[in-house]
Amino acid sequence: MTGHIVSKMQAFVEFDEADLRALEEMCADPVDFRAGDTIVAEGDKPRHIHFLIAGWAERYKILHDGQRQILALLMPGDVCDVLAFILKKADHTIACLSACKVALVTPQKLLDVMAAHPRIERALWWSNLVDESILREWLVNVGRRDAFERICHLFCELALRARVAGVSDGLRLAVPLKQEQIGEAVGLTPVHVNRTLQRMRAEGLVTLGGGVLTICDPERLASVSGFVPNYLHLDRKGGNAA
Amino acid sequence: MTGHIVSKMQAFVEFDEADLRALEEMCADPVDFRAGDTIVAEGDKPRHIHFLIAGWAERYKILHDGQRQILALLMPGDVCDVLAFILKKADHTIACLSACKVALVTPQKLLDVMAAHPRIERALWWSNLVDESILREWLVNVGRRDAFERICHLFCELALRARVAGVSDGLRLAVPLKQEQIGEAVGLTPVHVNRTLQRMRAEGLVTLGGGVLTICDPERLASVSGFVPNYLHLDRKGGNAA
DNA sequence: CGTAATCTTGAGTCCAATCAACCAATGTGG
DNA sequence: CCACATTGGTTGATTGGACTCAAGATTACG
Numbered sequence: 001m002t003g004h005i006v007s008k009m010q011a012f013v014e015f016d017e018a019d020l021r022a023l024e025e026m027c028a029d030p031v032d033f034r035a036g037d038t039i040v041a042e043g044d045k046p047r048h049i050h051f052l053i054a055g056w057a058e059r060y061k062i063l064h065d066g067q068r069q070i071l072a073l074l075m076p077g078d079v080c081d082v083l084a085f086i087l088k089k090a091d092h093t094i095a096c097l098s099a100c101k102v103a104l105v106t107p108q109k110l111l112d113v114m115a116a117h118p119r120i121e122r123a124l125w126w127s128n129l130v131d132e133s134i135l136r137e138w139l140v141n142v143g144r145r146d147a148f149e150r151i152c153h154l155f156c157e158l159a160l161r162a163r164v165a166g167v168s169d170g171l172r173l174a175v176p177l178k179q180e181q182i183g184e185a186v187g188l189t190p191v192h193v194n195r196t197l198q199r200m201r202a203e204g205l206v207t208l209g210g211g212v213l214t215i216c217d218p219e220r221l222a223s224v225s226g227f228v229p230n231y232l233h234l235d236r237k238g239g240n241a242a
Numbered sequence: 243m244t245g246h247i248v249s250k251m252q253a254f255v256e257f258d259e260a261d262l263r264a265l266e267e268m269c270a271d272p273v274d275f276r277a278g279d280t281i282v283a284e285g286d287k288p289r290h291i292h293f294l295i296a297g298w299a300e301r302y303k304i305l306h307d308g309q310r311q312i313l314a315l316l317m318p319g320d321v322c323d324v325l326a327f328i329l330k331k332a333d334h335t336i337a338c339l340s341a342c343k344v345a346l347v348t349p350q351k352l353l354d355v356m357a358a359h360p361r362i363e364r365a366l367w368w369s370n371l372v373d374e375s376i377l378r379e380w381l382v383n384v385g386r387r388d389a390f391e392r393i394c395h396l397f398c399e400l401a402l403r404a405r406v407a408g409v410s411d412g413l414r415l416a417v418p419l420k421q422e423q424i425g426e427a428v429g430l431t432p433v434h435v436n437r438t439l440q441r442m443r444a445e446g447l448v449t450l451g452g453g454v455l456t457i458c459d460p461e462r463l464a465s466v467s468g469f470v471p472n473y474l475h476l477d478r479k480g481g482n483a484a
Numbered sequence: 485c486g487t488a489a490t491c492t493t494g495a496g497t498c499c500a501a502t503c504a505a506c507c508a509a510t511g512t513g514g
Numbered sequence: 515c516c517a518c519a520t521t522g523g524t525t526g527a528t529t530g531g532a533c534t535c536a537a538g539a540t541t542a543c544g
Binding site (some may be wrong): 485486487488489490491492493494495496497498499500501502503504505506507508509510511512513514 | 519522523531539542544
């Protein structure tokens with residue numbers, strides 16, 4: 001059940017039997033969410049740490065004029081908020097993009113597990129650092145790259161992360177994103193996302209349809225978008241784009 | 243000497259005498275850097291935690307084509323990398339925008355202090371969470387706001403953070419940024435930054451010259467850019483834009 | 485099978501980038 | 515003390531990438 005969590009974190013540390021049992025127990029009975037459900041709403045007092053066991057989720061903010069910016073895409077094995085319980089109020093919303101299974105862990109329980117299992121503690125800090133690093137790369141993406149490069153770069157990242165999470169071979173993956181949400185993630189209008197996707201398909205880079213992303217030419221996709229996966233910090237296992 | 247660190251973190255927790263002594267001792271003899279010096283270079287193995295005691299610094303990444311994206315602006319009281327020593331390599335560069343004083347603390351020393359002083363531990367986690375939250379807001383800024391709003395929003399944030407750090411009254415502050423670097427922070431060309439600053443001046447919002455930013459109309463600056471300071475999580479002291 | 489959501493296409497507009505001078509302030513060396 | 519170089523700021527003309535608006539094609543779904 002906790003396979004994907006282990007899969008991702010073992011890109012960084014090697015767990016022993018006791019670690020695995022502790023993780024297993026901590027994520028024992030995850031809660032089911034449906035697509036569209038919100039896990040944490042902006043303004044909520046954070047009460048739990050959320051481990052995404054299955055399904056995809058998104059962080060986002062909405063501006064006064066209704067515009068939406070997606071801040072992160074979360075996939076199986078990602079932790080939504082390792083430390084957020086320290087804060088009085090969540091500053092953004094986390095919602096499900098697909099049906100999800102989410103383990104809710106109390107702060108105290110998490111602290112206990114971390115104290116008893118240093119490797120788990122390190123893995124969670126690492127996970128947190130990687131999330132932050134991804135956020136920085138997204139800022140680079142939106143700040144410095146044009147539409148074509150942006151979407152290519154996003155797809156490179158998603159494909160690699162999905163492979164690490166164990167939900168894809170790195171070339172074909174289920175991506176529960178409409179074109180509009182791709183736009184909300186990379187700062188483009190849905191119309192322009194559409195045209196850009198067509199160009200990507202025409203150039204033989206990727207195919208996106210029916211919720212499935214297929215990477216046709218991973219090398220060129222990476223080189224055209226300047227994708228360098230160092231920011232994912234996949235040190236122990238292979239850190240290359242597939 | 244450690245006044246600004248205390249100033250910022252006390253926006254979140256109230257330290258006692260022992261906490262203050264521990265902070266004082268930890269940051270006892272900071273290292274001097276000159277403007278332009280790099281504190282941590284991309285690719286470096288992180289060896290210390292860096293506390294910015296005085297001066298301004300920046301995080302940035304450079305792309306293959308030479309473009310630069312500023313990822314964060316750091317001011318007195320900010321911590322560069324609470325947990326980064328866990329990672330094998332830094333994924334971005336941290337450099338000084340002005341002359342700086344930086345306290346270098348070893349991971350072990352930091353862990354000891356945190357273990358002995360729970361309030362300091364919490365304050366550092368909080369600081370880390372706020373940095374991440376600022377990063378998210380920057381992504382919103384670049385992804386969803388036009389040039390005018392972007393720069394207004396940035397200035398709102400800087401003015402408030404400078405006030406919290408104790409280096410400004412919130413209306414006048416020394417900002418060691420050229421127009422080009424403002425552009426690198428918000429994803430605009432220097433030419434367009436220049437024209438936008440002129441418009442802001444013409445509308446009586448701010449004045450920027452000789453390295454000094456003056457906020458003339460804080461209310462309108464905030465409302466025109468949709469600045470809502472909740473993301474800075476200034477819970478204990480006042481969390482309003484000045 | 486019908487309705488709604490999503491995707492697609494086209495035409496026109498606009499914000500910001502680009503290119504290229506020019507100006508002002510600063511600083512340096514002869 | 516002044517010629518000169520350098521850096522940062524300013525301005526103008528032009529281009530272009532992405533947005534907007536609006537309609538039509540497709541797909542998903544109850």
